[in-house]
Amino acid sequence: MLNQQELVERMREWAVRVTPQRLAIAEVVLNSTDHPTVQQIYERVKGHFPSMTLATIYSTLGVLQKSGLIQELPFQKQSRYEPNMEPHVNLVCIECENVIDADTDPAVHDVVLGLRKQIADNSDFEVAWQRVDFYGLCPRCSEAKKRGQLSEV
Amino acid sequence: MLNQQELVERMREWAVRVTPQRLAIAEVVLNSTDHPTVQQIYERVKGHFPSMTLATIYSTLGVLQKSGLIQELPFQKQSRYEPNMEPHVNLVCIECENVIDADTDPAVHDVVLGLRKQIADNSDFEVAWQRVDFYGLCPRCSEAKKRGQLSEV
DNA sequence: ATTGGTGCAAATCGTTTGCATTATG
């Protein structure tokens, strides 16, 4: 999505220092589509930085969030991180807990933007960003559940 | 919203036992509009049940959620509880952390329902419920911030 | 040379769990 050059430029705007660790973490999150958890980010980065700890990852994610590059998505058990700041819909499977962006029909983007405008016009609330999650069963888990029912108990 | 009689009926459908504690907790959450935290629920209930503990509240909230009467809304620091299961938009102030339902223009309900239909028609994902949060500054905090700027550093 | 970042360990705190006692159906 964002090449390393652009990334460095974006980082210089806000983070006082650009470190290789931060670059690696930013690259992993910004190029992900599965809304990784801190653990997952850790696993994807530790190949390059075996000494890196979770504290550094948490710290960097905080910086990325403040800079507006990513969004923390708190869930029941732990947070996930969203690199797609465009208005969109997340599909959250309540069975396997995977989170994906809803198939990006451009209309969805516009509908969410429209909702946002509607709020802006009808209240004094200043919207900065939004989170739209649809919870349910992904096709895979839905299937599994149906099959499971037949043999249950 | 729901009187005690109806509440008992709803509870009989799912919870094996209807206890006074559960009734009190359910009543507090279902009649709230401020998306209370567990602590807030605790404070609102302990007048009637001084011996009640957080464990009981967590347990009851779990039952209410499984029954489809409420929805847990995880946030960064702690969860809040949403008694409004109708499609709607929450306005979350990033300053004071208050959460309110967006002014209930009926159009908003329909737009969210429309989004939901759009997802249903274009994927095999089975949506069960949704969460739509808009983050930003409430009028009060927005004002405070503007005033604050003038005297800042 | 300064200042902020990383890595490590300890602390925090919301939430969960185990179990004895109590109350519902």
Place this chain on the structure above:
DNA sequence: CATAATGCAAACGATTTGCACCAAT
């Protein structure tokens, strides 16, 4: 009466914090 719920205390685990050492500017 049988069984599930409550209350209490301990356990858990994600996230945060403090600090010494190291690196970016």
